[in-house]
Amino acid sequence: MLVVVSPAKRLNEKAGTELPKTAPVFQDDAVTLADVARKLSVPKLQKLMGISENLARLNAGRFAGFKAEPEPEETAPAALMFAGDTYLGLEAATLSDDEMNWAQDHLRILSGLYGILRPLDQMQPYRLEMGSRLATKRGKSLYDYWGDRISHALNTAAAAVNTDVLVNCASVEYFTAVDPKALNVRVITPVFMEDRNGQVKIVSFFAKKARGAMARFVIERRLTDPEGLKDFDSGGYRYIPDMSEKDRWVFLRDYPENSETS
Numbered sequence: 001m002l003v004v005v006s007p008a009k010r011l012n013e014k015a016g017t018e019l020p021k022t023a024p025v026f027q028d029d030a031v032t033l034a035d036v037a038r039k040l041s042v043p044k045l046q047k048l049m050g051i052s053e054n055l056a057r058l059n060a061g062r063f064a065g066f067k068a069e070p071e072p073e074e075t076a077p078a079a080l081m082f083a084g085d086t087y088l089g090l091e092a093a094t095l096s097d098d099e100m101n102w103a104q105d106h107l108r109i110l111s112g113l114y115g116i117l118r119p120l121d122q123m124q125p126y127r128l129e130m131g132s133r134l135a136t137k138r139g140k141s142l143y144d145y146w147g148d149r150i151s152h153a154l155n156t157a158a159a160a161v162n163t164d165v166l167v168n169c170a171s172v173e174y175f176t177a178v179d180p181k182a183l184n185v186r187v188i189t190p191v192f193m194e195d196r197n198g199q200v201k202i203v204s205f206f207a208k209k210a211r212g213a214m215a216r217f218v219i220e221r222r223l224t225d226p227e228g229l230k231d232f233d234s235g236g237y238r239y240i241p242d243m244s245e246k247d248r249w250v251f252l253r254d255y256p257e258n259s260e261t262s
Contacts, residue, residue, distance in 0.1 A: 001223055002158045002185070003167045003215045004108045006174040006208075007117075008084025013125050015080035015093075019100060021072070021122040025153055026115035030124075033113050033145070034066035036136055037128065048132055059127045070124050078109050079119035085205055086169075089212025089234075092119060095219065103219045105161050108154065110174040112142050116153045131173045143177055151182035158185050165226050167218060169211035188226055188247045190214055192237060196255035200243075203255075210237060210251070 024030060038060070040048065046056035067074065079092035079100075095103065100119060109117040112130040117123060128134070130142050138145045154166060168175055168189040180187070192210035194203050213234040221228060229249065230239040236253040243250035 001163050001165045001167055001218060001226065002106055002108065002154065002161065003218050004110055004154070004170045004175070004178075005086050005090070005211060005215050006170045007078075007109055007111050008082040008087055009127055009129075010083045011081050011125055011127075012083040013076065013081065015076040015083075019077065019097065019120055021075060021077055022104070022118060022120045024078075024114045024117055024121040024123070026149075027068070029145075030114045031066065031068045033128070033134065033136070033142075034063050034126070036134060038063035038066070048134060049127065049129060051127075055127070062125050062127070066124055066126070070122070072122070075122035075124055077120045078111075078114075078117040078123040079103070079107070081123050081125070082109070085208035086212035086215075089209040089214075090216050091212075095216075099219050102222060105157075107215060107219065108157060110150065110170050110177060112177075115146055115150055129173065130177050146177050148179040148182040150177050151179040154178065155182070155184045163224065167214070167226070167229065169215050171208075186226075186247065188229065188249060190229065190232070191248060191250045193243075193250060193252050194255040195252055200252065206235075206256075210235060 042053065042056045042060050045060055046053055079090065103119045107119055110130065111117050112128040112132060113126050114123065133141045136145050138147070158164065158166060164185050166185045166187050168187050192202065192207045193200050194206060214232055217232050217234060223229065232239065232251060237251040238253065240250045240252045243252065
């Protein structure tokens with residue numbers, strides 16, 4: 001199977017590994033988009049991404065320093081640099097070398113700047129959400145810019161590992177960049193929900209973390225049969241067939257009352 005996840009806003013720029021880093025498939029496009037973004041003023045970056053002035057200045061500096069051929073010390077493997085909720089569940093730093101190598105072939109990170117990243121792809125620090133309306137020669141948004149190219153890249157990755165199943169552990173914002181008409185694979189989307197005294201709902205933080213945990217589950221078990229996803233029980237989740245339909249598979253657990261969000 002192939003698994004896709006979203007990137008994260010929070011980064012660990014000091015992340016490192018002894019594993020070899022690889023070049024992103026769309027490195028030239030990342031350079032092109034960084035060049036477009038670096039021409040924006042701090043106020044325009046702030047408005048584009050809906051962030052504070054300090055964050056806009058930070059990212060203006062990142063775009064200004066973005067390189068076509070960065071030095072090794074200026075990059076980190078994508079799966080280790082991203083440090084948001086999904087990556088708390090993935091815990092990429094604790095994967096064995098064999099698991100990371102398997103993930104390199106079976107896990108893809110969707111990205112507004114890079115389009116698509118493998119876990120070991122060398123990535124420079126950035127922030128550019130897929131939903132950003134960054135105007136380029138290809139259109140008014142990043143969705144326009146990427147078109148169906150992410151889908152074709154996923155088809156190539158799926159063919160390379162001889163699978164016809166893609167597990168969508170990405171957010172709606174990011175998976176919207178995948179053109180379903182251009183995909184050659186079946187898409188299964190796990191949905192993670194919490195049951196609090198009979199009220200069932202999605203809690204963003206938990207759902208994001210569970211998506212990362214699901215990706216790790218696939219990696220650790222080297223899953224090839226999608227039915228194996230139904231055995232996922234990390235964090236107390238369990239597959240609920242009565243709430244699931246077609247390829248939207250619901251996983252439910254009791255709300256953790258001692259959590260920080262309770």
